[in-house]
Amino acid sequence: MTTAAAGHRYRTIDVAVPGGTMCAGVWDPLDPAPGAPAVLFVHGVTASHLAWPFVVDRLPGVRVVAPDLRGRGRSNELAGPAGMAAHADDLAAVLDTAGIPRTLVVGHSMGAFASLVLADRHPERVARLVLVDGGLPLDVPVGLDADALVAGILGPTAERLSMRFADVAQYLAFWRAHPAFTEAWSDELERYLAYDLVDAGDGALRPATSYRTTAEDTLDMNTGEALPHALAGMRHPTRLITVPRGLRDEPPGLYAPQHLSRMLAVYPGVRHERVDGFNHYTIVMSPAGADVVARVVLEELAAPVV
Numbered sequence: 567m568t569t570a571a572a573g574h575r576y577r578t579i580d581v582a583v584p585g586g587t588m589c590a591g592v593w594d595p596l597d598p599a600p601g602a603p604a605v606l607f608v609h610g611v612t613a614s615h616l617a618w619p620f621v622v623d624r625l626p627g628v629r630v631v632a633p634d635l636r637g638r639g640r641s642n643e644l645a646g647p648a649g650m651a652a653h654a655d656d657l658a659a660v661l662d663t664a665g666i667p668r669t670l671v672v673g674h675s676m677g678a679f680a681s682l683v684l685a686d687r688h689p690e691r692v693a694r695l696v697l698v699d700g701g702l703p704l705d706v707p708v709g710l711d712a713d714a715l716v717a718g719i720l721g722p723t724a725e726r727l728s729m730r731f732a733d734v735a736q737y738l739a740f741w742r743a744h745p746a747f748t749e750a751w752s753d754e755l756e757r758y759l760a761y762d763l764v765d766a767g768d769g770a771l772r773p774a775t776s777y778r779t780t781a782e783d784t785l786d787m788n789t790g791e792a793l794p795h796a797l798a799g800m801r802h803p804t805r806l807i808t809v810p811r812g813l814r815d816e817p818p819g820l821y822a823p824q825h826l827s828r829m830l831a832v833y834p835g836v837r838h839e840r841v842d843g844f845n846h847y848t849i850v851m852s853p854a855g856a857d858v859v860a861r862v863v864l865e866e867l868a869a870p871v872v
Contacts, residue, residue, distance in 0.1 A: 569805045573626045576619075578640075581633065581663045583656045585646035588658050590633035591615040593622045598629070604666050607632035608657065608684075610700070611783055612723060612740045612775045617674065618756040620851055624860035628798055628867070633657065634818060635680070635861065637779030642764065646777050649786040650685065650793055653680040658688045666689070670866055672859070674698040674850050679787040682804075686796035694866050695804040699846050701832065702806065703797075705825040706788055719820075720780070723813050727777040736758045737771065737866030745815040746845050750852040757786040759840040795841035797833065803872060805837045805862060811845035820846060 574593035581588040595602055605628055609617045615632035616639075622630045634641040636656055637648050646652070657680065661669065671692050673681030678700030685692040695701075706718060716724045731737040740749060741759055766772040787793055806824060812819045821829070830838055841849065842860050849855040 573752065573764060574622060574630070576606055578796070579663060581656075581660050583644065583659045584642045584652075584858070585636070587641075588633055588644065588656055589615075589640035590631055590664070591618070592664065593619075593630040595627050595629060597627070599627055600626055602629055604629040604631065604664075604669050605863060605867070606657065606661065606669050606671045607665070608653075608671065608673040608677030608681050609638070610634065610677055611720070611780055612638070612727065612773065612854060613675070613677075614761055616761045617850055619754050619758075620853065620856035621672075621859045624856055625863060627862075631666065632711070633660045634774075635677070637783075638775045639761065640774075642774040642776070642779075648783050650680050650683040650783070650790060650796075653783075653832065654684040654687045654792070657681075657684045658691055661691050661787040664840060668693050670694050670696065670863065672696040672698065672863060673700065675700040675846065676783060676787060679793055682735070682800070684791045685802050686792075686799055689801065692802050693871070694869065695802050696859075696862055696866055697804065697806045697836075698864055699820055699849055701780040701804075702818060702821070702826075702829040702836070703793070704788060705822060715779050716777075716784050719784060719788075720813065724777060724780055727773050727775055729764055730768070730771060730772055734763060734771070735764055742857060746847045748815070750848045754854070755851055800833065800835060803837075803866075803869065804835065805839070805866060807848060807849065807858065807862060809838050809839055809844040809849045813846045815845045 576593050579590050607618045614634045618632045636644040647715050671681045678697035763771040764774045808821045844855050
């Protein structure tokens with residue numbers, strides 16, 4: 567599929583990974599300059615690559631590649647387990663297929679955790695990291711099982727994964743009532759949400775992401791070994807953006823100030839920017855939030871090579 571977008575030509579590519587084929591979106595600049603920069607974008611736990619057009623539209627001249635992670639979007643039927651290590655290896659395969667040897671990597675939410683593990687497992691593929699409201703350990707109690715972790719972190723966001731919808735309009739109505747998007751509804755958001763739906767096999771539609779995959783990934787990124795190993799061996803320039811409101815527009819967001827201060831003290835090499843006025847979704851999927859993320863991306867692209 568190839569379509570034109572503002573400043574870019576959008577298409578999808580197939581990427582061979584263990585268990586099947588992964589789908590990735592590619593936005594090529596309409597008028598690329600020689601040596602035009604490329605960025606790999608990595609979406610969140612129940613999202614897809616269409617979370618990123620808001621930001622892409624603000625990156626003229628930049629080539630963007632963004633996959634549907636295994637278990638999501640059009641990669642939702644990939645066989646085999648997920649987890650941060652599997653996602654990291656899949657991301658390296660995406661770079662191979664896209665012909666990108668080394669790049670800036672931008673991860674949102676769970677995508678930030680996967681991006682850190684990519685940098686650890688495939689350090690030669692990553693130039694710099696931008697983590698958007700994710701990546702550093704969350705403040706969750708020790709010893710919770712997968713269901714309790716999912717409920718505690720995602721809450722009603724995960725409940726919709728078992729719901730069925732008669733049509734796209736019903737799904738959009740569900741999201742219109744969501745407090746995160748009360749003041750941030752847009753045509754781009756509708757396209758992202760409609761893309762999320764797949765045939766449930768019973769005449770209805772369902773979100774592409776399965777609850778099982780979400781639980782598996784949530785447990786791994788909070789209790790698995792891949793993330794602590796990646797954090798202990800951090801060696802790439804890393805920048806973190808956090809916001810003060812969470813998945814339902816509630817304060818204090820995923821990173822309460824005291825917990826965030828503790829994490830930044832543990833990882834002093836991470837450059838941090840707290841951005842007021844946004845929640846966990848709107849920092850990426852709103853025009854004003856995309857302005858912030860695009861500014862940071864352009865600053866990181868302009869930074870000296872290390």
